Amino acid sequence: xxxxxxxxxxDHIHGGSSFSxxxxxxxxxxxSSSWRMMFLQPLAGLRSRSPVVRLVSAVVxxxxxxxxxxGIVSPExxxxxxxxxxxxxxxxxxxxxxxxxxxxxxxxxxxxxxxNERVLFLVxxxxxxQHLPMFFGHMANLTYPHNLIDLAxxxxxxxxxxxxxxQQHLRQAQEHPDPGMRFGAIEIFEKDFGQAIGQGFSDRxxxxxxxxxxxxxxxxxxWLLSVALKPDHSWVYWRDADxxxxxxxxxxxxxSHNKDVIVPNVWRPLPDWLGxxxxxxxxxxxxxxxxLQLADQLDEDAVIVEGYAxxxxxxxxxxxxxxxxxxxxxxxxxxxxxxxxxxxxxxxFRAGAHFPAxxxxxxxxxxxxxxxxxxxGYSVVGLPHYTIWHIYEPSTDDIKHMEWMAQEEERQAKxxxxxxxxxxxxQAGYQDVGKSWIREKNNILKNTELDDLDxxxxxxxxxxxxxxxxxxxxxxxxxxGIKDPKDLKELDGKVKIHEPQKA
Numbered sequence: 378x379x380x381x382x383x384x385x386x387x388d389h390i391h392g393g394s395s396f397s398x399x400x401x402x403x404x405x406x407x408x409s410s411s412w413r414m415m416f417l418q419p420l421a422g423l424r425s426r427s428p429v430v431r432l433v434s435a436v437v438x439x440x441x442x443x444x445x446x447x448g449i450v451s452p453e454x455x456x457x458x459x460x461x462x463x464x465x466x467x468x469x470x471x472x473x474x475x476x477x478x479x480x481x482x483x484x485x486x487x488x489x490x491x492x493n494e495r496v497l498f499l500v501x502x503x504x505x506x507q508h509l510p511m512f513f514g515h516m517a518n519l520t521y522p523h524n525l526i527d528l529a530x531x532x533x534x535x536x537x538x539x540x541x542x543x544q545q546h547l548r549q550a551q552e553h554p555d556p557g558m559r560f561g562a563i564e565i566f567e568k569d570f571g572q573a574i575g576q577g578f579s580d581r582x583x584x585x586x587x588x589x590x591x592x593x594x595x596x597x598x599x600w601l602l603s604v605a606l607k608p609d610h611s612w613v614y615w616r617d618a619d620x621x622x623x624x625x626x627x628x629x630x631x632x633s634h635n636k637d638v639i640v641p642n643v644w645r646p647l648p649d650w651l652g653x654x655x656x657x658x659x660x661x662x663x664x665x666x667x668x669l670q671l672a673d674q675l676d677e678d679a680v681i682v683e684g685y686a687x688x689x690x691x692x693x694x695x696x697x698x699x700x701x702x703x704x705x706x707x708x709x710x711x712x713x714x715x716x717x718x719x720x721x722x723x724x725x726f727r728a729g730a731h732f733p734a735x736x737x738x739x740x741x742x743x744x745x746x747x748x749x750x751x752x753x754g755y756s757v758v759g760l761p762h763y764t765i766w767h768i769y770e771p772s773t774d775d776i777k778h779m780e781w782m783a784q785e786e787e788r789q790a791k792x793x794x795x796x797x798x799x800x801x802x803x804q805a806g807y808q809d810v811g812k813s814w815i816r817e818k819n820n821i822l823k824n825t826e827l828d829d830l831d832x833x834x835x836x837x838x839x840x841x842x843x844x845x846x847x848x849x850x851x852x853x854x855x856x857x858g859i860k861d862p863k864d865l866k867e868l869d870g871k872v873k874i875h876e877p878q879k880a
Contacts, residue, residue: 478608485611485722487635494611495525495561496628497723501597502532503572505618506542508768512618513546517558521628527562529605532573533597538577540565564605570597587682588741594716594743595734602726610823613726615719621646622716622766630705630763631720637755638721638747640714642699645767650782656696657767661759662717666689672739681739683713695759703762711759712751717753718765725755 475544486492532540543565549560570593575875606613614628624630633638660683672681683690695709730753733745737743740748750757771779
């Protein structure tokens with residue numbers, strides 16, 4: 378599906394047609410040529426020669442193609458007059474639908490924004506209507522030249538109004554008053570892949586769902602890539618729509634490393650009661666001896682998914698190596714990568730690398746893509762200290778805990794209200810005699826001559842714990858020394874004895 382609008386910067390490339398991917402003969406993107414002109418040029422010279430020469434030439438033109446069909450003569454053995462590949466392609470004013478592309482012009486470099494290198498921005502969408510306002514806010518903030526960014530969206534298996542919302546946001550972006558804010562070519566594709574797994578956090582990240590889900594996602598990515606990648610694209614950037622925080626310079630930052638495949642670190646914020654933040658993307662990792670041994674023990678069609686107790690791989694993860702104060706340009710070689718944010722050179726995909734929709738070295742989708750790129754000799758790196766932030770999606774356990782917290786908060790509020798009512802009832806049930814006591818106390822002390830009283834005698838001196846212990850010990854000894862009542866009589870005057878009265 379093509380939208381009926383375009384940016385003015387893109388007009389000179391597409392000759393004014395609505396998002397046409399093929400320029401007219403006046404276009405400056407690539408030179409177009411006619412095969413008819415290529416064949417007629419050598420034939421025009423034959424008409425001016427003698428009949429014998431024309432006869433010989435005709436025989437040669439008939440025999441040589443037959444020999445080529447059986448593989449006897451190769452093109453390099455043909456005479457220069459018949460070697461059409463040496464003829465330079467020319468524009469034909471009468472045919473403007475044949476194009477010549479030099480793919481060496483689409484070679485990605487570390488300074489693509491200076492060399493006008495085009496970026497294909499790929500976004501798979503499924504029930505993503507609620508995330509599109511945030512996504513297009515990030516798109517508007519990108520510092521990479523917008524006219525060099527081509528957008529391609531794949532809407533699949535959606536039950537909400539993702540398609541309508543997407544068209545509305547794209548129309549607003551392309552009608553921006555500032556031409557520099559408008560993007561290049563925009564394509565929307567719609568195709569369902571039978572994804573039956575829900576979009577909830579626990580549904581998408583449950584262990585049982587990982588294998589089938591990854592394979593379906595790989596099919597969707599390959600489908601979008603195959604229909605959207607054009608010969609003039611130098612870079613391909615994959616991005617999820619539910620990224621909450623991302624630097625506006627992310628394309629330049631990743632591109633400046635000039636790697637074949639590169640990913641940032643991906644974390645997510647958490648509520649205070651869960652620890653504020655947490656690594657999100659655990660699919661970016663290096664292989665370990667344990668994981669390699671595990672892969673050898675699994676079935677051929679098995680798919681290892683990272684971050685689950687069922688597969689203890691003990692791999693070094695990009696996410697766990699993050700230092701908030703570390704150098705964001707530090708690189709880490711990776712074997713598997715996550716799919717939240719991937720920047721890759723278009724030449725990687727043109728060479729045959731893709732997202733395996735099957736078990737490739739016991740991995741699929743983005744992790745399998747990383748493994749495949751390593752097998753093909755491409756560089757695959759991650760930036761442990763360069764972090765983007767995914768939105769927080771509560772899991773089933775988180776939702777249960779939040780429900781309990783809401784109930785607990787409601788219970789505490791009711792308890793506080795009941796306590797307040799209880800205190801009011803308690804106060805109302807007793808007479809306040811505080812003021813009366815103050816008056817009575819003043820009356821009592823009114824006729825007392827406090828100045829004549831010896832307060833030192835009235836108030837006993839404080840006894841230290843040491844003196845108290847010694848006194849108690851002495852009294853204890855004295856009491857232990859008295860064993861006979863006769864002894865008590867000897868203490869007449871000192872101890873008063875109460876003898877029981879006789880009946």
